[in-house]
Amino acid sequence: MSSEKILVIGGAGYVGSHFVRYALHEGLEVSVADNLSTGHRSALRGTAFFQFDLTGSDALLQHLSRNRYAAIFHFAASCLVGESVEKPDLYYRNNLIAAYNMLEAMRATNHDRVIFSSTCAVYGAPQRLPLTEDHPKQPISPYGRTKLAIEWMLEDYHRAYEIRSASLRYFNAAGCEPQDGLGEDHRPETHLIPNVVRYALRLTNDLVIFGDDYPTPDGTCIRDYIHVTDLAEAHIKAMAKMDHNPLIRMNLGTGAGLSNLEIVSAVSRVSGVKLSPKMGPRRPGDPPELVADPSLAFRELDWKPSRSNIEEIVRQALQWFSEHPSGYPD
Ligand SMILES: NC(=O)c1ccc[n+]([C@@H]2O[C@H](COP(=O)([O-])OP(=O)(O)OC[C@H]3O[C@@H](n4cnc5c(N)ncnc54)[C@H](O)[C@@H]3O)[C@@H](O)[C@H]2O)c1
Known part of the structure; x- marks a missing residue:
């Protein structure tokens, strides 16, 4: 390049x-x-x-x-x-x-x-x-x-x-690149993975899953990470x-979906911490499932996601929040 x-x-x-x-x-x-x-x-x-x-x-x-x-x-x-x-x-x-x-x-x-x-x-x-x-x-x-x-x-x-x-x-x-000091730090954070990871690290007291009565195998929303x-x-x-x-x-996207509860299990597995989220009501406007067909990008860009393994993503978030419990300094 x-x-x-x-x-x-x-x-x-x-x-x-x-x-x-x-x-x-x-x-x-x-x-x-x-x-x-x-x-x-x-x-x-x-x-x-x-x-x-x-x-x-x-x-x-x-x-x-x-x-x-x-x-x-x-x-x-x-x-x-x-x-x-x-x-x-x-x-x-x-x-x-x-x-x-x-x-x-x-x-x-x-x-x-x-x-x-x-x-x-x-x-x-x-x-x-x-x-x-x-x-x-x-x-x-x-x-x-x-x-x-x-x-x-x-x-x-x-x-x-x-x-x-x-x-x-x-x-x-x-995901993030903690070895280079980069993480996910939205305020407020509405994304599931950083919120579950912060809960596992006891940086927050509450973890709420929005809806467990969706027409999906475990009742929680499915997303493509x-x-x-x-x-x-x-x-x-x-x-x-x-x-x-x-x-x-x-x-x-990757073309594969993971449910909210599968994300909680992945964080539990990788961190070794047993997690018990609360079940809350559905959030308005949250569709049960959003998964990409990424074949156009695969074909046209000659690209495939090679870093989107969920356990690796969770490991990175755990590392970043362990090293930056309050997020970025500015
Ligand atoms: N994070 C996701 O999962 C996701 C998913 C789909 C699309 N997107 C899109 O990707 C983009 C980046 O998302 P993100 O999660 O990094 O958000 P972010 O809030 O972390 O980043 C947005 C950046 O834009 C800057 N910014 C906002 N308004 C500005 C303005 N008027 N002038 C100059 N700078 C301004 C902010 O300071 C911030 O640095 C957004 O356009 C978002 O809609 C994100």
Whole structure:
């Protein structure tokens, strides 16, 4: 891989910081832009850092006028499904308006490649499984709707202005790289694995599983967990693929699902701690099962997740939280 220059917006966040680590290993020259609203300054090392907010229309435009990038990676977003139902204004502003600002700044400065963090939430409640890319898109939360609207914006900007894009629809991002000081530290944390691991380490007193009466074998929700470094690898491959395919939209998952109780068992097995979660009511808008058909990405990107083993993911989370019980310092 050449020493191309890339800009990573949202690179101080969970997925973004792991992508930055991987891109640096690949020999890319990385700059990060982030407003640090949910990201962590201490998750970044070895990159230029620019602190600005994408919802301001001018900062990125000024930056792109002075710097030239081979591609822009857009991880920045608000991404809590429940919060998006209560405060849709925040989501339309921080996701949709911010993406519009980015595309306009790219257009004005002749930057023509963007890799966008999309989500399986664009599909809504599955009508069939596993989810293929042509499944109907009926997102059920403002979060999912803003992500789908950005995908549409990217299609239209390609047709009209020849901006190339890859919309990568992640399933559940998981895992970390504790040997390089990188972990998962969302506040609040709504993801299952870090919450179960924190409970096993007695960093939190409560563990609630939301619903055990779903039509699944053990009654709890099933999700497809993909390692963040597998996601990172797919992003680099998607950037290369854009030379030949200017409009990429694909799932990034493993194709296999694990139930919430299977995650609890895995943490129990790896940590050696017996865990007894409480059973709570269902969370509104949680489909029983979300599992990717990742065959398009396997074929088109010549990519396969090689790091998404659940026990390894749990081991990494246990190591990171043991070493950083309060998360990142800043
Ligand atoms: N984590 C997952 O399981 C998952 C699944 C599907 C999709 N995604 C998508 O992946 C992306 C990254 O998710 P994450 O879990 O790393 O989230 P995160 O909150 O850890 O990271 C988002 C980063 O973007 C920054 N940011 C937010 N708004 C900004 C703005 N207006 N200007 C500049 N910077 C801004 C934050 O400070 C943070 O560093 C998001 O777009 C999310 O929707 C994540």
